[in-house]
Amino acid sequence: MSLWIYNSLNRVKEEFIPLQDGVVTMYVCGPTVYGHAHLGHAKSYVSFDVVAKWLRHSGYRVKYIQNITDVGHLTDDSDEGEDKIARQARKERIDPMEIAQYYTRSYYEDMDRLGIDRPNIAPTATGHIPDQVNLISTLIEKGHAYEVNGNVYFSVESFKEYGKLSGRTTEEARQSGGRVETRSEKRHPADFALWKKAEPGHLMKWDSPWGSGYPGWHAECSAMAMKYLGETIDIHGGGMENKFPHHECEIAQSEAATGKPYVRYWMHNNMVTVNGTKMGKSLGNFINLKDIFKRFAPVVIRFFILQSHYRSPLDFSETAIDASRTGLEKLQDTWTRLQQAAPGSGEIETRPFQERLTEAMNDDFNTPIAIAVLFDLAKAVNTAIAAPSGLNQDSLDRCISLFRSFGEEVLGILQNPATEKGKTNNEDEETLDTVMNLLIDIRSRARSGKDYELSDLIRDKLAEAGITMKDTREGTEWSRS
Ligand SMILES: Nc1ncnc2c1ncn2[C@@H]1O[C@H](COP(=O)(O)OP(=O)(O)OP(=O)(O)O)[C@@H](O)[C@H]1O
Numbered sequence: 001m002s003l004w005i006y007n008s009l010n011r012v013k014e015e016f017i018p019l020q021d022g023v024v025t026m027y028v029c030g031p032t033v034y035g036h037a038h039l040g041h042a043k044s045y046v047s048f049d050v051v052a053k054w055l056r057h058s059g060y061r062v063k064y065i066q067n068i069t070d071v072g073h074l075t076d077d078s079d080e081g082e083d084k085i086a087r088q089a090r091k092e093r094i095d096p097m098e099i100a101q102y103y104t105r106s107y108y109e110d111m112d113r114l115g116i117d118r119p120n121i122a123p124t125a126t127g128h129i130p131d132q133v134n135l136i137s138t139l140i141e142k143g144h145a146y147e148v149n150g151n152v153y154f155s156v157e158s159f160k161e162y163g164k165l166s167g168r169t170t171e172e173a174r175q176s177g178g179r180v181e182t183r184s185e186k187r188h189p190a191d192f193a194l195w196k197k198a199e200p201g202h203l204m205k206w207d208s209p210w211g212s213g214y215p216g217w218h219a220e221c222s223a224m225a226m227k228y229l230g231e232t233i234d235i236h237g238g239g240m241e242n243k244f245p246h247h248e249c250e251i252a253q254s255e256a257a258t259g260k261p262y263v264r265y266w267m268h269n270n271m272v273t274v275n276g277t278k279m280g281k282s283l284g285n286f287i288n289l290k291d292i293f294k295r296f297a298p299v300v301i302r303f304f305i306l307q308s309h310y311r312s313p314l315d316f317s318e319t320a321i322d323a324s325r326t327g328l329e330k331l332q333d334t335w336t337r338l339q340q341a342a343p344g345s346g347e348i349e350t351r352p353f354q355e356r357l358t359e360a361m362n363d364d365f366n367t368p369i370a371i372a373v374l375f376d377l378a379k380a381v382n383t384a385i386a387a388p389s390g391l392n393q394d395s396l397d398r399c400i401s402l403f404r405s406f407g408e409e410v411l412g413i414l415q416n417p418a419t420e421k422g423k424t425n426n427e428d429e430e431t432l433d434t435v436m437n438l439l440i441d442i443r444s445r446a447r448s449g450k451d452y453e454l455s456d457l458i459r460d461k462l463a464e465a466g467i468t469m470k471d472t473r474e475g476t477e478w479s480r481s
């Protein structure tokens, strides 16, 4: 049975055949680390985690790269506005790199709790400035880019296939080309910045052949993907709102520089929405995972996400998450009882379930169908176990193997009661959350009563225990160092 992936570039499902036998190269756009991760990020990274897990389960060696954007992502897509990290640093009155480090750690903490495997390599944009400078220099040499006043732009007219991913023509892209001042520097309004000159006072800047400045957001992904995975990569993932301009620009830069196809299969996850609007940091309608985890175990969130397909939108609602929790509890209950069942004489024909599960995952990672099949299997198991004849050892082993492979390993939604690892982690985390909220409250009362000795004692003792407290305008946050 072969794997079929919906390729956003050609807008059809295509059979997946990696460039190199047995190996899959995969790049997924990572977060811009200027705030805590929200449910939208969880959808993107849980979806691609399942992609990697399924590919590994199918026998491939997967080389998964996911970057950390710590410079160059501006508040405005049209090469204007402020760097998102720099803006947050100004707000919090600390160094941009402190912001990036703090939220990077926070990001991995949340992703770990969601059961997401860490990428093989997690390169940062600031750690790869020379690679980006090299890419930009190549583009200038080949006549695809030009410098004006210390800024370097990509010439979209020099790359005939610009627009092939998003379906936008350069004429349509002209609309998003920025304000008049920037436009006047550009040869074509749709040209985009590869390198930006640092204005006085800009902290995150590097020397380059074009003076002191910083790279544009699109350049980092091309440079890092090609550095670690080669000029042509198998799978590139990201949220669908990034098709334009981000991924369109990545294609243009990479293919113009190498003359080779950049990505063979483009995969885009749909959005988590709130009342139909994209959840986003810049839109201010986001729900932090850390807050959600206070009310729901991370595995419930993972299950909630995987109950809809990665290409379908997912509207946030507590009622829907609550329904997911009930469903997951039932499945987990069967999984626990299955492992404790004493052998009897009854049988379950497991082959059809295995085929349906494999078929679902091979059909563009159809996790909602795979979950529905697990529920069917759970129903059959419950009936069989409740009957006097029970299940014979062979059937028990086969059912256990299916639950383990698909429920635990591929989807990551079930926890093994034999080890109690996942469950204990979640329960520990919930207890810690409660204790920390209590300490934050006591410390804040101490400070209101001007008892700084007590408030400092709480902060210092926690620091000794490896927990950092940080006072922000929104209140006190904490993280493990
Ligand atoms: N609401 C969402 N639903 C699904 N995926 C999302 C959502 N928001 C962001 N993503 C994806 O998460 C990844 C990281 O995005 P990024 O850090 O730039 O987040 P963001 O919250 O969209 O930021 P901003 O709101 O400032 O644009 C991208 O691939 C992006 O497409």
Ligand SMILES: [Zn+2]
Binding pocket: 028, 029, 030, 221, 238, 246
């Ligand atoms: Zn990217």
